[in-house]
Amino acid sequence: MLPTIDWEDGEVVMVDQRKLPAKEVYIRCKTATAVAKAIKTMVIRGAPAIGVAASMGVALEVRRSTATGTAQLAVEFYRACDLLAATRPTAVNLFWALERMKRTFAESMKAGQSVDELKTTIDAEATRVHDEDVASCRALGRYGAEVVPTGGRVLTHCNAGALATGGYGTALGVVRAADEAGKKVAVFADETRPFLQGARLTAWELLRDGIDTTVITDGMSGALMRSGRVDVVVVGADRIAANGDVANKIGTYTVAVLAKEHGVPFYVAAPVSTVDPSTPDGSAIPIEERDTREITHLGAAQLAPDGAGVWNPAFDVTPAKFVADIITEYGICRPPFTESLRAACEQAAAAG
Incomplete structure (x- = not known):
């Protein structure tokens, strides 16, 4: 690994x-x-x-x-x-x-x-x-593999793999577990501007594991879903509020809305340590804003003209209504998330 x-x-x-x-x-x-x-x-x-x-x-x-x-x-x-x-x-x-x-x-x-x-x-x-x-x-990978159909085509955003964890991954843990179960999955990886974690990291990880991976730009996911080429969306999370609202890499909300429009189930994979019971909903999640140069430049190359305004939030919040299920190491949490996430947190506390 x-x-x-x-x-x-x-x-x-x-x-x-x-x-x-x-x-x-x-x-x-x-x-x-x-x-x-x-x-x-x-x-x-x-x-x-x-x-x-x-x-x-x-x-x-x-x-x-x-x-x-x-x-x-x-x-x-x-x-x-x-x-x-x-x-x-x-x-x-x-x-x-x-x-x-x-x-x-x-x-x-x-x-x-x-x-x-x-x-x-x-x-x-x-x-x-x-x-x-x-x-x-x-553990969450094994639970999550159940929602991926055999031959399933998975769209993911950012990188929620071994590189984003101690090892194995959350969203990519689901992909890996499905692949290990013989389901022969294929992955579409959003490039994930501006830091390109999907193109650079997700594709790199999955190709090393021999998993079929195609990189797309962030603006292509809607067309891909409309063409019927996505069976499930699986993403990670940086913070999950008590009600199931999910903060993840900027652009995740867009993918969730598109998935809902096209009838594609949108799953979140994250350990219970990502659930924050003290945050009632997504409006209370602090959103980091990063250096504008991440957008205006690519390495030494300048992409935007001097004087242009830049907004660079690192994350956005996907409301719980767009989330089909939340996959944790204690099982799959289903709506209403206030109850199922509380139960998962109680299991984690009891396990020490």
Whole structure:
């Protein structure tokens, strides 16, 4: 499976997703500051992967600390958490992972652990966050494979694959599981402007797995659906509100509306850690706005004239009414989502 992020020689190592598919380059992070920069500059991206990276960044800072007392270690720990929390505002997995690390640290402090014991505990917790994410992706993939017909043609937007998670993927986890079940699926990957995650990352991942993949521009999905060449749409999510509204990569809402118009079921695949029960609906989800240069330039080439206004939200919100089902590691959540998502969250809490 694709090594999105891992430990190597005491450092956090991640593939630089900005360089794909032309070059497979790995970045080595020696500090939480380096991990935070990697998240902010999209060396690593995708809600679950950001959460994994944040937990590993905290563990890295604790691991390299020279504190001789637990009070000083706590100062450094919480400072690292604050630094990582300030990187990107929309993906709730980031905050979920940091809160989990904080709980573990606080409980361990209360239990009287020493500095060395705390380092071991936090290191182990970060590893669990990573490993559980991969397991969650595989589980939701198995559930999601049920909604993909044999020979199914799947349209996806952005990249919700191994690169966007600890490994295996959410939306692409569904595709992989369907393929492993012998369903011989084919995928249409929206290029996903302006960062081109679909063209660069989704196609790269799936072709490495030998899965039939066709790249289309974002403006082609409606015509593709109208021609009857899409059986299902499967996308990931960066935050799911309590009512089932879904924040995902900009352009997802457009795909959902088109899918509804053409009678194509629109599925969201995400672990329960992406569900935010404290956010009642999509209007309360903070939407990150990124550098205008991502739209006005492609590398060194200028695409838009100087003086043109630019609006560059990284995400949009798809209302729950456009979502057929939400696929999680605890099963498929169906409308009304307020009830089914609450039940999934309760299952996750009971599982510890």
